[in-house]
């Protein structure tokens with residue numbers, strides 16, 4: 763009888779420790795996944811950011827201050843919850859809503875974003891709306 767109790771307790775202990783091992787492993791896996799995701803996000807941000815700079819947008823659109831064009835923050839506020847509208851503008855299909863007195867200055871640069879593929883345009887729109895410049 764005593765032996766049986768010891769045997770049962772041992773089995774239970776083994777099962778418990780086994781389960782916590784599995785939990786630990788899945789936690790580690792999740793952590794690794796999180797790190798990989800974060801790294802990928804950072805890479806995307808860097809490439810969109812450098813694209814935004816290399817195609818010349820940054821010359822007129824600074825993150826926070828208005829120089830020639832409205833700041834990225836101002837554009838992001840105007841297009842808050844309206845990513846589709848921003849993509850349409852970048853594709854030459856939308857009306858300007860930010861600074862209606864200066865649309866002539868922006869018009870030639872829509873050609874640049876119009877020439878992009880859909881994914882690139884969406885990336886630029888997401889970058890503008892992200893608030894992380």
Ligand code: HEC
Pocket residue numbers: 817818819820821822823830831832837848851857858859860861862864865866867868871872874875886
């Ligand atoms: C020579 C300066 C200049 C450059 C370069 C420039 N912009 Fe602009 N942009 C402006 C001005 C001025 C406005 C304000 C007029 C307007 O709202 O359309 C503007 C407005 C915008 C808007 C807001 C549109 C709206 O609804 O009113 C977006 C979005 C934008 N620019 C994106 C870009 C992107 C992306 C690039 C790079 C391909 C770029 N701009 C390059 C001057 C510039």
